[in-house]
Amino acid sequence: MGAGGRTTTGDVVLGAMWRPGPAERERSRLLDFVAALGLDGVDALQVRAEADPGWYWDAVVRYLDIGFHRPYRQALDLSRGLPWAEFFPGGGYTYLTDAVIRPAAREPDRVAIVWEGDDGASRGLTTSGLAAEVSRCAAGLSRLGIRRGDRVGIFLPMIPEAAVAVLACGWVGAIIVPMFSGYGPEAVASRLRDAGATTLVTADGARRRGSTVPMKATADAALALAPEVGRCVVVRRTGQDVPMVAGRDTWWDDLLVPTTDDVPSDPIPTDANEPYMVIYTSGTTGAPKGAVHVHAGFPLKAAHDLAFCFDTGPGDTLFWLSDLGWMMGPWLLAGGLIAGATVVLFEGTPEFPAPDRIWELVARHRVTVLGLAPTVVRALMPHGDDWPARHDLSSLRVLGSTGETWNPTPWRWYAERVGGGHCPVINYSGGTETGGGIVGCLTVAPAVPGGFTGPVPGMAADVVDDAGRPVRGEVGELVVRQPWVGMTKGFWGDPDRYLATYWSRFPDVWVHGDWAEIGDDGWFLRGRSDDTLNIAGKRIGPAELESAAVSHPRVREAAAIGVPHPVKGECAVVFVVPAKAAGTGAGDDLALAGEVRKSVAAQLGAALRPDAVHVLSDLPRTRNGKIMRRLLRAAYLGTSPGDTSALENPAVLEEVAGMGPAG
Structure with missing residues (x-):
């Protein structure tokens, strides 16, 4: 060590699998x-x-x-x-x-970005092509009146225009507010309001699993809740008909049409510690936190x-x-x-x-x-x-x-x-x-x-006890x-x-x-320390319980939470998603739950046996795959869930709600 x-x-x-x-x-x-x-x-x-x-x-x-x-x-x-x-x-x-600038000057023909769509469409941008697109977009943003320090919401699917918009905002010295492309209107509006955004960049829609997902309708509903956002730029991704509000909405293609307006040809010379992004992370109290990040950060x-x-x-x-x-x-x-x-x-x-x-x-x-x-x-x-x-x-x-x-x-x-x-x-x-x-x-x-x-190199990380030792x-x-x-x-x-x-x-x-x-x-x-369980004085992370649960051959995924217990102070409740080969009937679920309880106890000890194991169709997760244990716990106990805007599959919480003490 x-x-x-x-x-x-x-x-x-010890135990290394790769050297x-x-x-x-x-x-x-x-x-x-x-x-x-x-x-x-x-x-x-x-x-x-x-x-x-x-x-x-x-x-x-x-x-x-x-x-x-x-x-x-x-x-x-x-x-x-x-x-x-x-x-x-x-x-x-x-x-x-x-x-953008240096790569385009040094290797103009090198591919900078490759994009693949849900439908298999593909597109590439060389470093010089990317620089040209970003410069044109920056000129368009400047013509719209976007200035250094303005906040611009980015509500787009993962398409080339999203990269260009993000980079163009940096070019003019604006601050991006990137948002999950699956958010609903209130989640988008709350972030726009909190950041004091003046502009939103969105798309007519996105493609997901072969279907068209509307985004402009969500953006319109969000802007109705955040009327102080005076401009909206719309990328034509799916070609669906969408309403455009005169005086507020601009098509992306129109934004990129060059004009004779006098606009800067080079990026704004920002300060090293000047913000370029406010990105929100979900809070447990329902109020997302906007983390401020700077150009040289x-x-x-x-x-x-x-x-x-x-x-x-x-x-x-x-x-x-x-x-x-x-x-x-x-x-x-x-x-x-x-x-x-x-x-x-x-x-x-x-x-x-x-x-x-x-x-x-x-x-x-x-x-x-x-x-x-x-x-x-x-x-x-x-x-x-x-x-x-x-x-x-x-x-x-x-x-x-x-x-x-x-x-x-x-x-x-x-x-x-x-x-x-x-x-x-x-x-x-x-x-x-x-x-x-x-x-x-x-x-x-x-x-x-x-x-x-x-x-990570340069990070003075450590692990300490409750006294900081x-x-x-x-x-x-x-x-x-x-x-x-x-x-x-x-x-x-x-x-x-x-x-x-x-x-x-x-x-x-x-x-x-x-x-x-x-x-x-x-x-x-x-x-997470707020996910950690303390069972009869023993502190255990959910990962240990979950690893024990998924070692069962009929379990694909698991999530563990701690709930109040009159004797132990806290006990474990484990939710499992069965493997595809597992049965789906109530009897199968009960049998699987019983087997998982025994398996966890055999691996971790009887004191850490889950008080309950429940079988779910899925676990609540964000679109980037993070399992939301705090939402599981809130649904199980019937308490307020706080911020749920990042959740991809909220219907799972309805399954959980009937399983808890109040269910």
Whole structure:
């Protein structure tokens, strides 16, 4: 175990299923960075980075050749305290320089973005083509009256125009407010109102699972609830007839028609710490939090993590299944373009028209770096090994995952059946507010099923007990002790809530809200701390109960919650989704529930036997695959669910409602 509890690149790691070879070490951007600094390995880099984050991020800027148009006075200013740390003060930077302008000048014919639609349609943009599209869109936005600092809502499916709109807003100095393409009117309106947006960019509709999904109607209803938003730009994606409001609505195609108006030909020279994005993360009280991110923050953190965790750079083709409303959407776009990779955007879903849609996409576009949430892998695995085996997946070099904790069996399936046993699985966890990963894996370190190598390079992460003392071999709070590039600049319009959420537990320590454990074979996340159960004095994360439940051959997925108990204080209730081969009758469900209870008790001990196991048709989840345990608990107990706008399948909660104590 390395310094600070890190699993190092040289350790013998117990239970490792993948180990790096000479090829991974030879091409590693991280090891090249270490060598360029003259340091003795990754551990030495991490120790110095934790002691001096200003030194570290200044070195990163130089190594990645980040194009500041005005030099910064110093690397890090802590005069306002750690929560308000400012990197690169005085510097001038727009991330468009490294994402769009420089690539177009250096490699005009290289493919920057590849898009594949739900219906199989495909389109590519070279770096020069992307620059031209973004410049035209920026000119159109300027003609509409959008100015530096204005907030622009982005409510679009994953189509090329979404990437162009996001980048064009940065070009004119506007601040994007990306939103999940499946939101309803109130969810869209609440984010527009909170951000004080002046403009919304949407589409007539989207295509999903072979059907047309209306978006303009949702946008119109949202704008009726947020009448202060005076402009709406509409992309013609599906060709359906939609009403256009005179004086407010503009077709995208009209926006991009050049005029003789005098508009800037170059991106606005924004300050390094000028906001470029407000992205909302769901709150448990019904009030989403708008995380503020700046030009020299989130995009640089994304490019850094791609380079040093995923070893992604020029020559790679990067695909991460996401939506622009989740942080991995903007992360994919900004980080991938700055890293010099070709970015793949996908409008569709993993199982349409068949369970090999993702594998087909990987083979067609020769994807080298693939990112999927564990829940997507768990959904595809029961379809069998034949589906990935039908396709040539030999282009894959790195597999990524984020969004949920793993169970060992799907992790192994992903590594072996998709990665062919030769690809590292880079487990990666952070959050919307962190701009990227806190803990992760490295392509030059052994990989353990479901585990992490340790902190992402440059992140001073630790695990502490209730008193803030470091702990090893037991579950504690995941914390970060030093600031980092990509850290949010607070919640939009609510600095007190930001301080209360992350900085109020221990002095000058970011408390992330995850339970974690550092063991001899790596770091492991045990779930959100507000999801963790305390049964008769024993604290256990939902992932342990869920892994025990899904080890049953007839269980595909599981979610565990804690509910009040008169004797134990709290007890476990587990919800399971049966595998396709399982029966569907009431008798089958009761039998399966009983078997799962016994199986969990046999693995974890009788004290942790679930008080109840319930069979569901599905688990409540966001479209990016995150299981919403707090909504399960609220539905089961009959309490207020809080913010449900990100939920993809709300009907599941109706199933749960009749199962609880009040049911």
